[in-house]
Amino acid sequence: MKISSKxxxxxxxxxxxxxYSNNSVVTVINISARQNISAKYLEQILPQLxxxxxxxxxxxxxxxxxxxxxxxxxxxxxxxxxLDSTVLGDVRFSGKEDSIMTDALSKCLWSKMTAYLRxxxxxxxxxxxxxxxDKLSSETTSAEPMYYI
Amino acid sequence: MKISSKxxxxxxxxxxxxxYSNNSVVTVINISARQNISAKYLEQILPQLxxxxxxxxxxxxxxxxxxxxxxxxxxxxxxxxxLDSTVLGDVRFSGKEDSIMTDALSKCLWSKMTAYLRxxxxxxxxxxxxxxxDKLSSETTSAEPMYYI
DNA sequence: CAGTTTTCATAGTAAGTCAATAGGAATTAG
DNA sequence: CTAATTCCTATTGACTTACTATGAAAACTG
Numbered sequence: 001m002k003i004s005s006k007x008x009x010x011x012x013x014x015x016x017x018x019x020y021s022n023n024s025v026v027t028v029i030n031i032s033a034r035q036n037i038s039a040k041y042l043e044q045i046l047p048q049l050x051x052x053x054x055x056x057x058x059x060x061x062x063x064x065x066x067x068x069x070x071x072x073x074x075x076x077x078x079x080x081x082x083l084d085s086t087v088l089g090d091v092r093f094s095g096k097e098d099s100i101m102t103d104a105l106s107k108c109l110w111s112k113m114t115a116y117l118r119x120x121x122x123x124x125x126x127x128x129x130x131x132x133x134d135k136l137s138s139e140t141t142s143a144e145p146m147y148y149i
Numbered sequence: 150m151k152i153s154s155k156x157x158x159x160x161x162x163x164x165x166x167x168x169y170s171n172n173s174v175v176t177v178i179n180i181s182a183r184q185n186i187s188a189k190y191l192e193q194i195l196p197q198l199x200x201x202x203x204x205x206x207x208x209x210x211x212x213x214x215x216x217x218x219x220x221x222x223x224x225x226x227x228x229x230x231x232l233d234s235t236v237l238g239d240v241r242f243s244g245k246e247d248s249i250m251t252d253a254l255s256k257c258l259w260s261k262m263t264a265y266l267r268x269x270x271x272x273x274x275x276x277x278x279x280x281x282x283d284k285l286s287s288e289t290t291s292a293e294p295m296y297y298i
Numbered sequence: 299c300a301g302t303t304t305t306c307a308t309a310g311t312a313a314g315t316c317a318a319t320a321g322g323a324a325t326t327a328g
Numbered sequence: 329c330t331a332a333t334t335c336c337t338a339t340t341g342a343c344t345t346a347c348t349a350t351g352a353a354a355a356c357t358g
Contacts, residue, residue: 001263002151002235005245005317011258012250027333035250041318047335060326061332076258086151096154100286101161101184108281109160109225109273114150116269120262132257137249154346176304190347196306209355210303 003087009037010045010083011076011129017055018071018130025064045083052082071130077121088118152236158186159194159232160225160278166204167220167279174213194232201231220279226270237267 012035017026020034028046032039046065049055054074055065067074080087091110096102161184166175169183177195181188195214198204203223204214216223229236240259245251 001237001240001259001266003240003259008245008254011254015250015253029333036246036248038318040320043334043336044318050334057334058326059324059334061330062327063325063333065334088150091150091152096157097185099185100289101164101282104164104282104285105157105160105278107285108278110150110152113266113269117150117262117266120265124258129254129257133250133253136253136256140249178304187347189349192305193307193347199305206305207355208305208353210301211356212304212354214305 004084006045007080007083007087009035009041010049011079012037013042013046014049014054014067014074014079014126015130015133017065017067018126019133021066025058025062025066027064030064049079049082052078054078054082067126070127072125072127074126075122076124076126076129077118079126080121088114088121090114153233155194156229156232156236158184158190159198160228161186162191162195163198163203163216163223163228163275164278164282166214166216167275168282170215174207174211174215176213179213198228198231201227203227203231216275220275223275224271225273225275225278226267228275229270237263237270239263 013031016031016035020026020030028039028042031037032042046055046057050057050065053068056068057063057065077088091106091114162180165180165184169175169179177188177191180186181191195204195206199206199214202217205217206212206214226237240255240263
């Protein structure tokens with residue numbers, strides 16, 4: 001399946017914010033350093049998540065981002081819609097004129113397919129993603145233990 | 150949802166072949182005329198469906214295409230895979246290096262999402278599409294009845 | 299065999315999309 | 329004031345897509 005880099009980076013950013021904001025904000029530079037994504041690129045993505053009311057921004061020095069609501073109330077559908085409306089939007093074909101054939105496919109196939117996908121994405125929350133990251137993260141560190149002097 | 154014109158035209162062609170091949174073959178020119186798709190464009194799509202063993206071709210004059218098997222044995226997954234392997238293939242991100250984060254998303258999210266989509270597409274057959282076309286077609290003509298002299 | 303109809307293979311092109319970069323304006327803590 | 333940070337808008341280069349073009353190969357017809 002084809003997922004744009006923008007959507008992926010957006011999800012990564014949200015998981016990062018979810019994990020690392022402890023009563024404070026997370027900055028673009030924080031995310032950029034931890035997740036190895038260009039800060040300038042993130043500066044383009046995060047405002048879109050803000051406009052979709054998924055994150056809240058604090059401007060100025062000591063500024064940054066936090067989630068607007070608990071992670072279990074942010075669905076994958078919210079995120080994908082905020083960053084790429086074509087993924088879960090209606091199937092659209094540029095040049096094709098309407099016909100009985102295109103009508104039949106639209107009604108019988110494409111609309112059902114997108115509804116099916118929307119259902120999937122509605123049932124995945126940011127909490128799920130953060131949990132699976134935490135789980136994998138602890139497994140990895142226990143397999144390759146770190147020693148502190 | 151974004152579906153390429155190639156996949157759409159491929160599906161339309163198959164429904165057309167399914168409906169109009171009565172113990173004989175259907176030519177590119179037939180499909181082009183009925184479905185209003187450039188013949189040259191179809192000449193690029195149909196060979197791919199042939200390589201995927203969905204249709205059989207007969208070369209030369211009086212040549213054309215037929216299905217290789219009954220329409221109820223041709224799934225949407227077969228068709229999509231034949232024409233655009235990225236739709237149901239594993240999610241791939243070009244530049245991103247592997248990390249715990251990308252691993253977590255891959256395992257917890259993308260692989261499940263594509264599996265979910267594959268399941269949908271496996272359960273739609275060419276027969277279903279042809280039937281829904283027939284149904285809509287007869288409804289349309291009964292709503293706007295035709296009189297024969 | 300000659301001629302016509304058809305599929306087959308490959309290449310090319312114009313427009314559009316996407317990922318990423320760039321520069322600087324606005325805001326705010328200290 | 330100064331530094332840190334978000335915000336806004338443009339631009340670029342690479343890639344993809346939809347389609348067109350050219351002509352070869354195959355096979356039926358008479």
